[in-house]
Amino acid sequence: MARPRLPQGVIWRTRLAEMIDVGARHAVTLICAGPGWGKTALASAWAGARSMGGPIAWMSCEAGHNDPYVFWSDLILALRTSGAVRPGTPIPDRGPVLSVDAPAFLRRLGSGLATMPSPVVVILDDLQEIRDPRVLDGLGGLIRNPPERLRLVLISRAEPDLPLHRLRAAGELTEIKAHDLAFRVDEAGELLALRGRRLPVDRLAELVRGTEGWAAGLRLALDAPAGVGPDEAAADYLVREVLAGQPPEVREFLLWTSVPDRVSGALAEALTGRRNGEQLLAELERANLFLERVGTNGWFRYHRQFRAALRRQLLFEQNGTVSRLHLLAAQWHARVGNPLAALNHAATAGDWQLVGRLVVDYGMPLFGSSDRTDIAALLQRIPAERLDDSAELAFCAVLRTYALGDVAGVAGRVAHCRAMLADRSAEDRRVIGLALDMVEAVIVFRWRGDMPRLVDAFTEVLAELGRLRWDQVPAMPQYRALALLNKGIGMIWTDRFDHADRYLWAAATGARAAGVPIVEISAFGHLALLSVIQGSMVEAREHVAAAVGVARRIDAEDRAPVAAALLAQAVIDQEQGREAEAEESLRRALHASGEQPEAALAVLTGVIRAYLLIDRGEANSARALLGVVAEEAGPGLVAPILQRILDVAHSEIDLARGRPNAVLDRYAGRAGLYPAEQLRVAQAWQAAGLPARAEELLARVREGTDRLAAVSAWLLTALAADAQGRGQRAADAMARALAGAEPEHLRRPFRRFDADRVLVLAERQQWLTESPGPSGESVLAEITGEIPIIGGPAAGPLSEREIDVLQYLPTVLTAGEIAENLGISVNTVKAHMRSIYRKLGAGRRREAVVTARQLGLL
Numbered sequence: 007m008a009r010p011r012l013p014q015g016v017i018w019r020t021r022l023a024e025m026i027d028v029g030a031r032h033a034v035t036l037i038c039a040g041p042g043w044g045k046t047a048l049a050s051a052w053a054g055a056r057s058m059g060g061p062i063a064w065m066s067c068e069a070g071h072n073d074p075y076v077f078w079s080d081l082i083l084a085l086r087t088s089g090a091v092r093p094g095t096p097i098p099d100r101g102p103v104l105s106v107d108a109p110a111f112l113r114r115l116g117s118g119l120a121t122m123p124s125p126v127v128v129i130l131d132d133l134q135e136i137r138d139p140r141v142l143d144g145l146g147g148l149i150r151n152p153p154e155r156l157r158l159v160l161i162s163r164a165e166p167d168l169p170l171h172r173l174r175a176a177g178e179l180t181e182i183k184a185h186d187l188a189f190r191v192d193e194a195g196e197l198l199a200l201r202g203r204r205l206p207v208d209r210l211a212e213l214v215r216g217t218e219g220w221a222a223g224l225r226l227a228l229d230a231p232a233g234v235g236p237d238e239a240a241a242d243y244l245v246r247e248v249l250a251g252q253p254p255e256v257r258e259f260l261l262w263t264s265v266p267d268r269v270s271g272a273l274a275e276a277l278t279g280r281r282n283g284e285q286l287l288a289e290l291e292r293a294n295l296f297l298e299r300v301g302t303n304g305w306f307r308y309h310r311q312f313r314a315a316l317r318r319q320l321l322f323e324q325n326g327t328v329s330r331l332h333l334l335a336a337q338w339h340a341r342v343g344n345p346l347a348a349l350n351h352a353a354t355a356g357d358w359q360l361v362g363r364l365v366v367d368y369g370m371p372l373f374g375s376s377d378r379t380d381i382a383a384l385l386q387r388i389p390a391e392r393l394d395d396s397a398e399l400a401f402c403a404v405l406r407t408y409a410l411g412d413v414a415g416v417a418g419r420v421a422h423c424r425a426m427l428a429d430r431s432a433e434d435r436r437v438i439g440l441a442l443d444m445v446e447a448v449i450v451f452r453w454r455g456d457m458p459r460l461v462d463a464f465t466e467v468l469a470e471l472g473r474l475r476w477d478q479v480p481a482m483p484q485y486r487a488l489a490l491l492n493k494g495i496g497m498i499w500t501d502r503f504d505h506a507d508r509y510l511w512a513a514a515t516g517a518r519a520a521g522v523p524i525v526e527i528s529a530f531g532h533l534a535l536l537s538v539i540q541g542s543m544v545e546a547r548e549h550v551a552a553a554v555g556v557a558r559r560i561d562a563e564d565r566a567p568v569a570a571a572l573l574a575q576a577v578i579d580q581e582q583g584r585e586a587e588a589e590e591s592l593r594r595a596l597h598a599s600g601e602q603p604e605a606a607l608a609v610l611t612g613v614i615r616a617y618l619l620i621d622r623g624e625a626n627s628a629r630a631l632l633g634v635v636a637e638e639a640g641p642g643l644v645a646p647i648l649q650r651i652l653d654v655a656h657s658e659i660d661l662a663r664g665r666p667n668a669v670l671d672r673y674a675g676r677a678g679l680y681p682a683e684q685l686r687v688a689q690a691w692q693a694a695g696l697p698a699r700a701e702e703l704l705a706r707v708r709e710g711t712d713r714l715a716a717v718s719a720w721l722l723t724a725l726a727a728d729a730q731g732r733g734q735r736a737a738d739a740m741a742r743a744l745a746g747a748e749p750e751h752l753r754r755p756f757r758r759f760d761a762d763r764v765l766v767l768a769e770r771q772q773w774l775t776e777s778p779g780p781s782g783e784s785v786l787a788e789i790t791g792e793i794p795i796i797g798g799p800a801a802g803p804l805s806e807r808e809i810d811v812l813q814y815l816p817t818v819l820t821a822g823e824i825a826e827n828l829g830i831s832v833n834t835v836k837a838h839m840r841s842i843y844r845k846l847g848a849g850r851r852r853e854a855v856v857t858a859r860q861l862g863l864l
Contacts (some may be wrong), residue, residue: 007084009064010050010131015225017196018051022186026052026159029180030127033152034173035159036166039184040294041247042222045161048187049129060124061090066131072138074108075101078115081128090126091118105140112147119153126155133162142167149173164293184294188219198228216310223311237314244315248295259286260295261324264316265331266351268305276338277331329355340364343480346377346384353387361388362398366441369405370448371484374524376560382409397426397438404442408449413602416449437478440470444485448492455605455643461496464489483520487513491529498536499606499645506536514552523560524567527553531570535610538577539647541681541712543750550575569598569607576614580621581714583753588618605643609635613655621757625662632656650683657686666690681707681715689722697726708742717746718755724767725759740767747785756785769820804845804863811838812863816855 026049029035037045053062065084071077078101085091097118102111119126136142146169149158160166173179189197191211198205205213216236217223223240230239249257262277263269269277271284280286287306290297296312299305308316321328332355339348345368352360365385372381385406393403400423407415420442427435447463450456467489476482494509510529517525534549553571557563572595579588592614599607612635619628632655653672660668669690673683684703691700700722707719724739747755756764768786804812814824821839825832839851846861848854858864 007063007065007080007087009053009062009129010046010066012047012050012054015197015200016047016051017193017200018055019048019193022048022182023052023055025180025182025186027056029159029182030056030125030157032173032178032180033156033158034149034170034178035157035180035182036170037159037161037182037187038163038165038294039182039187040163040296042220042243043184043187044221045187046131047221048182049131049159049161053127053129060126061085061088062127062129063088063090064129064131067133067135069135071136072141074105074138074140074144075103077101077136077141078111078144081130082115085126085128088126090122096121108140108144112144116148116151116153119156122153122155124155125157127157127159129159129161131161133160133166134164136166184220184298187221189214189217189221189224190219194219194224197224201228203228218310220309220311237311237318240311241315241318244296244312245319248312249316249319256286256290260290261316261320262327262331263287264308264313264320265328266335266347267313268300268307270304270306272342273335273338277334333357333360336360336364340367340480345481346372346380349381349384353384358388358392358399359396362396362402365402365405366398366438367480368484369401370441370444370488371481371520371522373405373408374484374488374522376523376562378524378565381405385409394426397423397430397434400426401438401441401445404445408445411602413449413453416445420446420450433478436470436474440467440474440479440485443467443470444488448488452492452495452606453602453604455499455609455639455645455648457496457499457606457645459644461493461500464493464496468493483516484522484525487516487520487522487525490516491525491532494529495532495606498532498539499647501646501650503536503540507533510536523556524562524565527556527562527565528567528570530556531568531572531574534571534574538574539651541714541716543578543581543714543752546574547578550578564594564598566598566600566603569595569603572598573607573610573614580614580617581754582751583757585618585621588614592618605639606645606648609639609643609645609648609652613651616655616659620658620662621754625659629656629659629663632659650680654682654686657683657690661686661689661693664693666693670694681710681712681719685715685718685722688719692722692726697730700726713746713750714752714755717743717750717752718758720746721755721759721764725763728763728767736767737771740771744771744786751785753785766820766822804842808838808842808845809863811835812842812854812858815839815842815851815858816864 026035026037037049039045050064053064056062063081063084065081067077071080078098082091082098082100085097091097095118096114098111098114102108136145148156150169150172152158160168170179174181191207191214194210194214195205195207198210213227213236214224217227217240220240222243223236226239226243227236230236249260252260259274259278259280263274265277266273269287271287274283274287275281284304287297291299291306296309297306298309300307307313332351336348336351336355336357339345339351345364349361349364349368352364361384369381372378382405385402386409388399388402388406393399393406400419404416404419404423407419423442424439427438430438443463444467447460447467451460451463468486471479471482471486471489474482479485490509490513494506494513497503497506497509510533514526514529514533517523517529530549530553534546534553537543537546537549550571553568554563554575557565557568557571562568572591576588576591576595579585579591592611595607596603596611599611603611612631616628616631616635619625619631632652636652657669657672660666660672666689669686673679673687676683679687684707688700688703688707691697691703704719704723707715708723710716720739720743724736724743727733727735727739743755747753756768771786810828811824814827819827821835822832825835828835839854842858843849843851843854846854846857848857855864
């Protein structure tokens with residue numbers, strides 16, 4: 007009947023005490039968790055601190071309390087001992103002797119408790135000891151119709167068989183579970199301080215994570231001798247306190263199902279041979295036997311320290327069973343399509359042949375997933391001397407060589423594996439050969455940049471996938487997505503854009519359905535590159551966003567598959583005039599590509615860097631860089647579009663160096679030029695003094711689908727017309743260039759050509775064109791350097807000199823030409839123009855002219 011004495015070193019946990027305070031204002035509080043979570047210590051500390059506020063009766067339940075007479079007699083004794091029941095209170099003196107007396111007894115007890123002058127709290131500890139239905143029915147009746155003054159605090163290791171659902175639904179039940187009782191880092195620090203010790207916060211947090219906040223585990227870990235870890239410190243307690251008390255069949259179930267990190271009903275049945283795995287797991291969870299549900303798909307996990315104790319005990323009692331259980335788990339995971347878990351269990355079991363078969367079936371898709379690091383680590387567990395035992399293990403050696411970064415050594419490993427297939431069955435040769443073909447194509451052909459062979463290889467892979475059955479290739483959807491991706495990539499670089507677009511979209515869709523996000527990232531990244539090559543920055547930006555979004559979701563923003571998207575982003579940034587952002591995107595792409603990037607992306611990276619150098623006026627450095635890039639790519643690079651991209655870059659360098667004839671010689675006799683190529687040739691004809699030849703090409707580019715090239719073509723047309731004195735044609739062409747640039751936010755084309763002449767054209771256009779965006783944000787405003795005016799008109803008339811400048815604003819004269827007419831400096835004219843804008847409340851030249859006319863100033 008006495009409140010248990012608190013052990014030394016118990017800390018006061020305010021948040022939990024407040025939860026019981028809240029519960030004590032309602033009918034029932036349930037403190038329910040497994041052994042060692044500090045349930046009794048919490049309630050005892052709370053009762054000691056709150057005893058001055060009113061009577062608190064305590065009763066610790068034992069096996070003998072399964073007799074109704076004993077239970078109710080002791081409960082009445084606890085009430086009297088606590089002082090809650092005063093002499094003369096109309097409650098029974100003892101429990102019912104006969105079952106037939108129970109209803110009348112409960113009515114008298116309820117009526118008597120209702121007459122209490124103040125609420126009384128009754129704490130029933132170790133309620134899990136009560137199993138007799140007569141006692142539980144009586145207690146349930148008290149809970150169903152609780153006396154107004156009675157507050158019950160129930161402490162139990164398992165959910166009691168009482169009608170708590172009604173109270174739960176009505177909000178009258180306060181529940182304190184294991185996750186509430188779990189120690190937090192600050193509370194663990196207080197517990198440690200009571201022992202006169204301190205630990206760094208990171209070490210303390212690691213300890214709390216290792217024990218999952220379990221009070222007994224934390225205390226045992228803190229008191230353990232040096233060198234004894236938390237799992238070892240708690241093992242004996244868990245075996246004696248939890249495992250030893252279980253029936254033999256439950257004990258075996260616990261031991262055998264501790265082998266996997268997570269267990270479902272079906273997996274438990276595969277491990278134990280029982281038919282009621284799901285039911286038993288649910289019962290263990292309800293019993294708070296250190297088991298919790300994970301998610302909503304029927305998976306469970308043991309508390310980390312309990313799982314470690316079970317595994318330790320299994321090794322001690324049934325060492326020979328462990329490998330068999332891992333093998334059963336591997337086979338089950340393979341059947342249900344969890345290849346990485348199957349591989350881990352097979353490797354732990356030491357069944358390397360099974361590992362080899364699983365790697366053949368799932369290795370490539372796993373390398374193309376977010377689990378790449380895990381599969382690479384698993385391959386390292388295969389003993390080196392076993393890699394020649396079979397073709398399957400030789401295939402593991404191929405992937406292991408690649409994972410170690412030895413890309414050049416993959417070809418030799420592939421050849422060795424093929425040789426080992428010579429004496430295998432036709433089916434084995436087809437299935438393993440398919441996996442080898444994919445590895446060779448991705449790692450050898452694509453890495454070297456041999457794009458025609460890449461396309462041919464994956465054309466055959468897709469055909470072979472169509473001939474094989476799903477049971478022969480368990481990873482059929484993943485294989486197909488991977489094949490579509492690589493064929494699409496090869497088609498980009500072999501100048502088959504329409505086909506590439508279709509294959510890459512199919513790869514992205516298939517990858518999402520098959521659950522291989524790395525393939526989806528790469529597909530969107532290459533779609534972005536394709537859009538960049540075709541001159542559509544808006545579409546490219548959408549594809550980049552899709553690729554980066556998937557990469558962010560799986561924490562793969564610095565992985566190789568995202569490199570293509572980052573390179574596309576670098577081009578977008580560069581064409582939009584954001585050099586610093588382009589440099590950053592390029593840096594991230596280089597980091598993602600790793601130390602041995604594939605040849606095609608390495609060349610493209612070099613081209614982007616060359617353009618950045620050209621924009622800085624370092625054409626000679628750009629030329630030298632492209633020479634290094636071509637040399638490093640080597641003869642293995644066979645990618646027609648990349649060669650054309652290199653030629654366009656060289657042409658821009660030649661034009662920057664004043665060598666138009668080199669460009670004309672480069673493209674002499676070539677047919678089917680792309681817009682970017684036609685643009686460079688047209689620019690070369692202009693520089694060579696043959697504008698008619700240039701106009702013939704520019705006309706094609708202006709009406710083409712390449713919006714980036716079209717903007718430059720219109721700009722070159724405007725410059726040519728201005729040079730010929732055709733002002734209206736120049737204005738129209740400049741307007742078309744600006745209109746094409748605005749939706750794509752293009753800035754670079756207006757910086758590539760004669761800056762002074764472009765500025766003159768822009769300033770003439772400025773007052774004629776209404777910018778679609780806020781002042782200062784449009785392409786035109788950026789070219790002219792127009793400063794947006796914030797706020798309304800300022801008080802005060804225009805000065806005499808400002809009136810003079812205002813007279814010129816309706817004309818097409820530039821600020822420099824106005825300055826020349828007025829005999830003042832161009833900076834003075836610009837200062838007067840800004841003052842005029844401010845006083846008239848205008849944001850740009852055209853607005854100032856309109857407002858001045860309305861005010862009668864013009």
